[in-house]
Amino acid sequence: MRADLRAELEEAGLDPDAVLAHVRAGLEEDLPGGSVDVTSTSTIPADARGQADFGARAAGVVAGLGIAAVVFHEVLGDDVEITDRLPDGSRVAAGDVVMRVAGPTRGLLTAERTALNFASHLSGVATATAAWVDALAGTRARVLDTRKTLPGWRALQKYAVRCGGGVNHRFGLSDMAMVKDNHVIAAGGVVAAYDAVRSAHPGVPVEVEVTDLDQLRELLDAGCDRILLDNMDSPTMAEAVRITSGRASLEASGGLTLARAREVAQTGVDFISVGALTHSVTVLDLGMDLQDV
Template identity: 45%
Template sequence: MSTAEPDNALTLPDDITETVATALAEDIGDGDRNAVVVDEDSAATARVVAREACVLAGAAWFEAVFTQLDDRCRVTWHYHDGDSLKPDTIICEVRGPARSLLTGERTALNFLQLLSGVASDTRRFVDRVKGTRVRILDTRKTLPGLRSAQKYAVRCGGGINHRFGLFDGILIKENHIAAAGSIANAVSRAREAHPELMLQVEVENLNELDEALAADADSVLLDNFPSHILSRAVNKCRRHLLPNRRSVISEASGDISLRNIRDYADTEVDRISIGGLTKNVTATDFSMRLQMD
């Protein structure tokens, strides 16, 4: 049985149909040459098993593979995205034409193993910082074409999403600063063009932090700060009040792992962003076993 109800934070992205269609076209091309091993009118039931402990993510993509192949396919789920699974757990059954089940198997499992891998890794980081104020964030370091899916998987693991892309938030990084001439110039120009957007500045030392605070950045990304220096930076952010009387949001990044993340979280930084959640993905092991009806 399911161990959790779907959460409102797990709102599905609106590009699942297109993403799945692209993946199926990539795999099938002009036809599945393997499917002829079973009769066209044969029906089957397949069980999908999680072979290792994980956090489930990707059910909608998995299901869309089979419904796009054949609307007679039906998936019965025993768990929800975001649920923690033990090894050898049966997560669902798929019933339908045997040829469709065989054709969709690899593509469906690819989505499930990738997204569950992202969710599982995220959950490990979230669990490691329990009891602190910090929230775990993703970044734009995603697999091309799968950003919305991977960011959804991060939410399944208990993380939160940073900006989706270049259009819905401003992050001024070292190359922007070099091009604009200074942090102050970069912030001023960005504010003038897009006053409605959250503006964050990446800084690499306390002097740059002072410049970003003086420019009234909404948030600072404290990149590769040792934890003892990060504590000083976080205190500076808390003391600096923006025109709306709120303190600057502090975010740490760079060379943060499960081994050292607790040290960073204990500085009381607001957020920690980890590119590896979506960039260095270890797929979860799932299998699908077919039985003819």
């Protein structure tokens, strides 16, 4: 991988070697065992060179363009020139050019789909996140992602959430404890579950899910400073904020929609977690159009 792309990925909080492995796996799906692009090699002279524009076919927020650049360099080495690449997190309109690539035409078309797969999906995550960020503007609430990510894509999807202006929740099962209803049942109550985690892993942040205000009061008395309000209506969440009075951060979760986002934020909660940012996102329609063969 080029040194400048490696540095860019590191600055974005991504592991360059993991990204490269992901890119190579994507290319292997198209070219298993070192096979060739039979369409491009049959229709395009080996010495043909061209330029192609990556364009947005819908409005949104772009993410993953640096990963798309890695794809082109993996296919073409240094025999590719990438210009006019917008920074990830840029808002675009339909028709905007987000990146230009130039090099051997066969290689450009061979890399096209894998590059678009990364950029379109991650731009979809960023665009969905930005819609929630816009809906929450002017309130204290921030939008959080979840662990409801595609297997193998978690780091990239959480990166795209950041590009859209959202905040990452825990990455895995070890960097933060999330006590949910099944844990509460198994432990015998919200406080028992909270105390068990604090005892076993005193240095790990702990968040506990509650379904009613009695559980909230119990946890506040026990000193819990991160509480998730699960599937509560807005008046109940507003009362939870009043009861908490700043003693803990409050996260709203469960059954939330973009149409309801501002109503929930105006209850005074600190965070709103949205699994749909990653588990059911619609891609941002990006396309690559060859300009010169």
